[in-house]
Amino acid sequence: MTIELLLSAGLGVVTAAGVWLLLRARVFDVIVGLTLLSYAVNVFIFLTGRLRIGRPPIVDDRLAPTLANYADPLPQALVLTAIVISFAMTALILVIALRANAETGSDHVDGAEPGGAGEQGRQR
């Protein structure tokens, strides 16, 4: 029970940090926020198969064929898909952010500083 509590509280903290960063107006913060959020989601998917220690996900002849002896293999497969997609998408948004920074000269999410700085933006 303790480990469940620890994991779910940790997930909550990581998700909250991700959401907070996501709401900031700098592209870099948004990307870090998305990364944190996807970490939290990946662990969450993994946990939906319940926590089992030392249980194989595939059928083994030496173990009695009851569910108590096995880990759920499906969340492990799902989390793999989710990891691949979120990893690739983080790479993609990084490239877009770099190009946008080069073209607009600003790392604000709107591509220009609010309130008068105009197209010049903040030079990094």
Added chain:
Amino acid sequence: MTWPHWIIVPVVLPLLCGAALLLLERLRPALAAPLSVAATAAHLLVAIGLAAQAADGTVRAYLLGNWSAPFGIALALDRLSALLLVLTGVVALAAVTYAVAGEGRSRVDRLGPHFHALFQFQLMGLSGAFLTADLFNLFVFFEVLLIASYGLLLHGAGAARLRAAIHYVSFNLTGSALFLIAVSALYGITGTLNMADLAQRVAQLPPDSALLARSAGLLLLVVFCVKAALLPLYFWLPATYGAATAPVAALFAIMTKVGVYAVARMYTLVFGADGGPGAHLAQPWLPVLALGTIALAAIGAMAARDLRGLIGYLVIGSAGTLLLALGLGSRETVAAALFYLVNSTLVVAALYLLADRIGAQRGAHGDALAPGPFGPERSLLGAAYLLAAIAVCGLPPLAGFLGKALLLAAARDTGYAAWVWVVVLGSGLAIIISLARAGSRIFWKPYQPPAPTAAMATSSVQAVALGGLFVALLANTALAGPLARFTGAAAQQLLERRPYIDAVLGARPVPPAMPIREVLGGKPGKDRP
């Protein structure tokens, strides 16, 4: 058609063509465009064939990898899926034809690399999302179409597109994270991802896990409404669609409909009237938010400063109308929604292509809603604009009017009748005013024709693409009777969830053609030390 594998063809065909196009674009660039157009046309033909199959009213299931239903991924074809597949095919064919037309800068597919491959992958994602009967598979197809759409949105580059892409990509990545949370929470509670199986299990949930299932269901609603552009979640749409090249924006017209489709599927099948503790999950939210969406879309349309921005708000308004009708939830309103969906998708796609032609004719003025010079095609484009405007705001005699009339008639029996009438008719008036204002500013006050350029004239192929969409719009009006019967039957099929569940869960794997285990030798699991 006796061949059982037709259902998977709309997914596999664009996948294979997209992969081949990646190679062809380097080796034989001249062949890429014809192959892409031919594949899109073949996709449309297959979709029409599937629609003819689905018209008999049976739900057909297809077991991927020959695993029986709750364990493997299943695809399912019913009238709703078939209708959306055909619609996707029509819009995609017009868009890809338009993209390969023209010369120089006006030829869209040459503005950057991999246009056709991305286009085919987007087509694959759209078809898969309409066909799948598995929730996680739906997520994967959403990702396929989104990833392709990121590339297509950025096609042609430029600061405006990059700015729009940052908003669009980060917004949709957050949406994907929420999708995963919702899907895995549902899996954690019910132990299944198959939508038919999920429908049965959610209906029998004990009260202590029902709250969690309802939360996951509402989280899914948020995700689908990100795609469908419902009230608090639509602010990305006008800038994104306005920044994309014209054929991409036309194809994106069907992308908001994926969200609408997912809402229609999940909130009738799993969280519909028979959903037990999850029943009527979206009912308190959808009509209210959709009415707000329609009202704000009308205001946004009146405030738009260019034609593409105006069309963006028309997309939001039509998505709001569709979700309103789905949220009201009776058989008649759902039927009206599906009827209206066909018209609104076609006309929005046509308007995006038309706005591109209008922009080309006006040189530096582009599609800004300000008086300016206009090239020699003023009367022709003006007539096309008038036709599209009539179709999009729902004036008689075109099918947009029939769709809205069906919706208003169907809404009379619901609790929201007065609100629906006031908001739909009021927003219709506001949209007529903004379209009339846009038309008069663009077409009526040209002071002088600008110097003609090569990019200006509409090429014959571009005219074919646009004309095809207009023919589809007119056919939609002429065949309104049969289409209304089809959408009525589709709504009936959607609300009776039993045949769908029985078809998906009752599908039996094909027996192996040869005893594969004996050929390979030994039984599984017994041959290890």
